[in-house]
Amino acid sequence: MLSIKNLKVNREGLEILKGISLNIKKGETHVLMGPNGSGKSTLANSLMANPDYEVTSGSIVLNQSDITKLDVSERAKKGLFLAFQYPVEVPGVPLIQFLKLAYTEKTGTSITPGAFLKLINEVAKDLDIKQSLLDRYLNEGFSGGEKKKIEILQMAVLNPEFVILDETDSGLDVTALKTIFKYVNQIKISKNMGVLVVTHYSRILEFLKPDFVHIMKEGKLVKSGGIELAEEIEKDGYKTLVDVN
Amino acid sequence: MKNKVPLKQNTKSGYQYGFSDPEKYEVKFEKGLNEGVVKRISKLKGEPDWMLKIRLEAYKVFLGKKMPNWGGDLSKIDFNNIHYYLKPTPKEQKSWEDVPDDIKNTFNRLGIPEAEKEYLAGVKTQYDSEIVYGSVKKELEDKGVLFMGTDEGLKKYPEIFRQYFGSVIPAADNKFSALNTAVWSGGSFVYVPKGVKVDLPLQAYFRINAKNIGQFERTLIIADEGSFVNYVEGCTAPIYTSDSLHSAVVEIIVKKDARVRYTTIQNWSNNVYNLVTKRAFAYENSVMEWVDGNIGSKLTMKYPSVYLLGEGARGEVLSLAYANSSQHQDTGTKMIHLAPNTSSNVISKSISQGTGRSSYRGIVHIAKNAKNSKSNVECDALLINKNSRTDTYPFIKVNNSSSRVGHEASVSKVNEEQLFYLMSRGLNEEQAKALIVSGFIEPIVKLLPMEYAVELNRLIELEMEGSVG
Numbered sequence: 001m002l003s004i005k006n007l008k009v010n011r012e013g014l015e016i017l018k019g020i021s022l023n024i025k026k027g028e029t030h031v032l033m034g035p036n037g038s039g040k041s042t043l044a045n046s047l048m049a050n051p052d053y054e055v056t057s058g059s060i061v062l063n064q065s066d067i068t069k070l071d072v073s074e075r076a077k078k079g080l081f082l083a084f085q086y087p088v089e090v091p092g093v094p095l096i097q098f099l100k101l102a103y104t105e106k107t108g109t110s111i112t113p114g115a116f117l118k119l120i121n122e123v124a125k126d127l128d129i130k131q132s133l134l135d136r137y138l139n140e141g142f143s144g145g146e147k148k149k150i151e152i153l154q155m156a157v158l159n160p161e162f163v164i165l166d167e168t169d170s171g172l173d174v175t176a177l178k179t180i181f182k183y184v185n186q187i188k189i190s191k192n193m194g195v196l197v198v199t200h201y202s203r204i205l206e207f208l209k210p211d212f213v214h215i216m217k218e219g220k221l222v223k224s225g226g227i228e229l230a231e232e233i234e235k236d237g238y239k240t241l242v243d244v245n
Numbered sequence: 246m247k248n249k250v251p252l253k254q255n256t257k258s259g260y261q262y263g264f265s266d267p268e269k270y271e272v273k274f275e276k277g278l279n280e281g282v283v284k285r286i287s288k289l290k291g292e293p294d295w296m297l298k299i300r301l302e303a304y305k306v307f308l309g310k311k312m313p314n315w316g317g318d319l320s321k322i323d324f325n326n327i328h329y330y331l332k333p334t335p336k337e338q339k340s341w342e343d344v345p346d347d348i349k350n351t352f353n354r355l356g357i358p359e360a361e362k363e364y365l366a367g368v369k370t371q372y373d374s375e376i377v378y379g380s381v382k383k384e385l386e387d388k389g390v391l392f393m394g395t396d397e398g399l400k401k402y403p404e405i406f407r408q409y410f411g412s413v414i415p416a417a418d419n420k421f422s423a424l425n426t427a428v429w430s431g432g433s434f435v436y437v438p439k440g441v442k443v444d445l446p447l448q449a450y451f452r453i454n455a456k457n458i459g460q461f462e463r464t465l466i467i468a469d470e471g472s473f474v475n476y477v478e479g480c481t482a483p484i485y486t487s488d489s490l491h492s493a494v495v496e497i498i499v500k501k502d503a504r505v506r507y508t509t510i511q512n513w514s515n516n517v518y519n520l521v522t523k524r525a526f527a528y529e530n531s532v533m534e535w536v537d538g539n540i541g542s543k544l545t546m547k548y549p550s551v552y553l554l555g556e557g558a559r560g561e562v563l564s565l566a567y568a569n570s571s572q573h574q575d576t577g578t579k580m581i582h583l584a585p586n587t588s589s590n591v592i593s594k595s596i597s598q599g600t601g602r603s604s605y606r607g608i609v610h611i612a613k614n615a616k617n618s619k620s621n622v623e624c625d626a627l628l629i630n631k632n633s634r635t636d637t638y639p640f641i642k643v644n645n646s647s648s649r650v651g652h653e654a655s656v657s658k659v660n661e662e663q664l665f666y667l668m669s670r671g672l673n674e675e676q677a678k679a680l681i682v683s684g685f686i687e688p689i690v691k692l693l694p695m696e697y698a699v700e701l702n703r704l705i706e707l708e709m710e711g712s713v714g
Contacts, residue, residue, distance in 0.1 A: 048669055051661070076671035088666045092684030101680070102670035137684065158670060 001025050001163045002047075002194055003081075005224045007058035009039075009046045016042040018219035019058065024162060029195040029208060029229060032181060035238045036217035041085060043216070047122060047196075048082040060163070082159035083151040084165040085198075090138040093149070096120065097203055098138050099157055106158050122210040123156045126186075128179050144171040152180055157189055162194040169204045181207035202230040269674075270546040274330040280304060290396055290430075293403060303416035303426035310420035315546035316575045316606065322518055327490055329461075331430045336710050352483065361559050377480050385443070391436040392447055395463050398434025405436060409467055413496035413552075422522045425461050425494040432462035437472040437503075446475040446694050447507070462493040468503040468531075477694060479511040479538075482704050488536075489543075497525035497533065501555060504532040510697055512704065513542035513574055521547045529555030529584075535630070536692055538565040539574050540704065548606060550579035553587035553615070560589040563689045569708060570602030577606035577638075591622040596687050597633035598708065605654070606638045613644040621651040627685050628658050629678065629709075679709040 002024040011015035014022060016039045020176050024030050030180045034040050047060060049072040059068045067075055090098070100116050111119075124134060127149050148168050155163055165184070169177055181204050188195050197208065207225060213229040214221050215238070272289065274282060283304050287297040312319050385392055391402065391692045399406050437443060468474055491513065497506045505525065513519050517543040525533040535549035551560030566574035578699035580589035595603035637654045659681055667677035683690070683702050692697045694710035 021656040050665055071668070072665060073668040073671055076669055082669055084666065084669075088660070088662045090667065090681065090684055092665050092687030094678050095627075098667070098670075098680060101676065102667075102672060105676070106672075137687075154670060212644050 001061075001156050003061040003095045004043075004047070005059045005061065006112075007046065007060065008056045009045075010054045010056055011042060011052060011100050014058070016053075016219050017046065020216075020219075020221055021058075022214065023223065024194045024196055026161060026194045027188070027192045028212065029185075030199065030212045030214060031197045031199060031205070031208075031210040032214050032216060033199060033202070033230065033233060033238075036200075038216045039219040040216055041166055042219075044082060044085075044164045044196075047075075047164055048072055048080065060125065061234055066135045067219035076158075076160075081150075082153050083155060083163065083165045083168050085148040085170070087139050087142075087151055089140045089142075089175060090225065091140050093138045095134055095136060095138045095239060099154060102154070120153070120157060123153050126183055127153055127156075128176075129153060145173065145176045148172060149180060152183060156183075159191065160193065163194070164196045164198065166198045167200065168197070169199050169201060177204060178207055184208065202234040251711070263699065269294045272330065274406055275326055276328055277325045277331050278304075278327070278428070282329050286428055286430065289330070290399075292399065295407065296399065298417070300427050300429075303423045304428075304588055306417045307420060307423035307427055307691055310417075310423055312420060313316055313546075315402040316546045316604075317573045319518070319520075319544070322490060324424075327460075330430065331460075348505070360462045372432065374667050382446075385447075388443070390439045390441060391434065393434050395434045395465060396430070396434040399415040402434075403438070403628055405466070406434070409496065409498055411496075413498060413526050414494055418522060421492045421520045422494050422516075425463060425492050425522070429461045429463035429494070429574060432464040432495075433466070433476070433478070434464070435466040435474065435476060437466075437468045437474045439469045440471045441469075442473040443475070446477045448477045464493070464495040465533065466495075466497045466505060466507070468497070468499050468505045470500045471502040472500075473504045474591065475506040477508045477510065477697070479482070479509050481632065489516050490522070491542075492518075493521045493523075494522070495523040495549075499525055499527045499531040499533045499558075501529040502531060503528075504534075504603045506534040506536065507549075508536040508693060508697075510538040510540075510693070510701060512540040513545070515541055515543055515569075517542045517549040519545040519547065521545075521550040522669050523547065524579075525549075525551050525560070527551050527560055530557040531555065532561070534561040534563070535578070536563045536689065537576070538689070538693075538701065539568075539576055540567045540708070542574075544573045548577045548608075550581065551589065552581045552583060553589065553618075554583050555587075556584045557586045558584060559587065562589075562591045562593070563684055563692060564591070564593040565689045566593075566595040566603045567705070568597045568603040570599030570601055572601050574601075574603040575606060577602070577608075579608040580610070580620055581608070582611040582618045584622065585614065585618065587615055587618045589620040590690060591620075591624075593622075593624045594689060595624075595626045595635060596629065596685065597626065597635050598629040599630050600630075601636075601637075602634040604636045604638065608640045609642070609650055609652075611643045611650065613643065616645050616647045617646075620646040620648075621649070622653070624652075625685070626654075626656045627682065628656065629682070644664045675706075675709050677708045682709065 002023040004020055006167060007017055007020045008015065020043060032040055036150060045142060049070065050066050055068060059066055062078055062080065092197060104110055129149050133146055139150060187193060209229055213225055213227060215223040280301065287300055301652050312468050411426060414422050416423045435447065452466040462578055466476060497505055497507060527533045533551045537549050539545045539547060548564055553560055560580050566576045566578055567575040574595060578591050591607065593605050596601045603626060607622060609620045609622060624637055627636060635656055639652050641650055641652060643650055659678055663681055664677050668674065682705050690701055
């Protein structure tokens, strides 16, 4: 289980998260929604130990071990994965070379180049990723949609226990959206992965059946419920929901 | 604490093998330089009188020239504390067992083949893959390509030698070219006949009679009309030498329609002053490419140059410098456009780590008659740590209105966003930084022969150790 306990986070001295508590079990899909600036991406980045964000109190516990003090690399090795909202370009670093290194670090096992290519090609096929993209430098010159697909490819190859998808759906056309989220759903089931999806839009719920929906406003979770919550937002927007409090 | 392999030689303790052991020399001159020393070098080599004259003339020029007062700090060089001629004894070889463990480890971690390791450690004076080289040599001979040590070249082909020696870099060019001309020893001599294309890279360490790298190497390459050759020297393993001065001269003549690529990758121990003069004359529609990688040394001053003498000639420099703590890489290029429609392209990438300093110093000169010429210079500097340093000194002079010159310079720090991204996949900070650095230099590395590219990337990983924290 990934357990977030009363987490408070500052950015540049300003408190963004004002006490977030959330439990995500393996095999569960949680959707986190909320208006711009409510702190959704701050939560995603804090869970992954982005050094720009300072945890001032509370804790993050992964499978009974407190990871609040661990750095990003150690968290990744423990099974946490963040699909970035804006995946950064790393010029000159071949995608495959990087991913193979990450795979070796993560699993602690070595893999022959042939076996690794086979593994990647299978995932790429499922995600409808062109072979030529795999031969390029990491995210360099990729379109927005290609970057998002490569995030999911990395996720599938590195086989994490808990994943955070930070607005993976933004900027995707319907075809890509469908391909990506159907695939995420499939992996979630086959690997019994815990998933936290940060999003603006309820349109992804067509492809991803969440167990829980949470609404965030001004650094707090103001409402939690089932899929019906997302449907309400679709209909009425955040205002009515948030005003309830 | 990581088990860090010292890549750099500790100046004080020094590794006690190879050049440092007096018993290992057939001939070893006393320290210091005078006319007698120059004469003895020439005599020992059995050189013709004209070469002795050139040497003595150069020695006078050397005495008359002031030390360069620009670039790096040369004030600690003591010309009287250097042996100007050393000839290793071929019989008295050291065994692999005598090589210190940390050097063996470094070689192992670089993944250098066994035979090469022994050669690099000074255990072997001849490279073991003579069988491999044998077939290459036969092919070269059939095509009429000359590839041999410079001393041998002078003996066997004095006419070619005399015509070109010092024609590109006269002794009086600078204090160190004068010194080299006075006391040179070793280096390579290459002649590629008209229309001959040498497909395989000519590797200096494959040469049959290759000796350990000398202090005052002299290399002369002549590519006749329409020919092609890719000459590769050096290697990424650290070059350990107790001699503190390496001052080479490389002269290249690229005739009409010919193309020469000269690739150097060198990693000097951090007591070495590496002061090298490299220049090419490029004639009509010819192409000269310098690929120059400088790692280590106390101070490197090296500016591979191309004099674009014939219409349509092209000059390229791809330069890579890696300055670790207490090292200064002062590198760059000179592109001198002296004919119409000539072009030059420079890409310089430097990395400064710890207290390391890298400087780009370049000249682009377009003469009045060099109409419709173009030049583009791109310098990118990457700083690894807070106290790392980089500077850029570009000099551009354009004497006509039909030519175009571009200069772009960028300085960047290791990008925190990239670091976080890579580490979020489970890489540690060193691995992530090494990856970013390897990506930064990729445009140059991809031009290297494969084995060099692999070694270079491993070397960068080793250099990056200890860069964190």
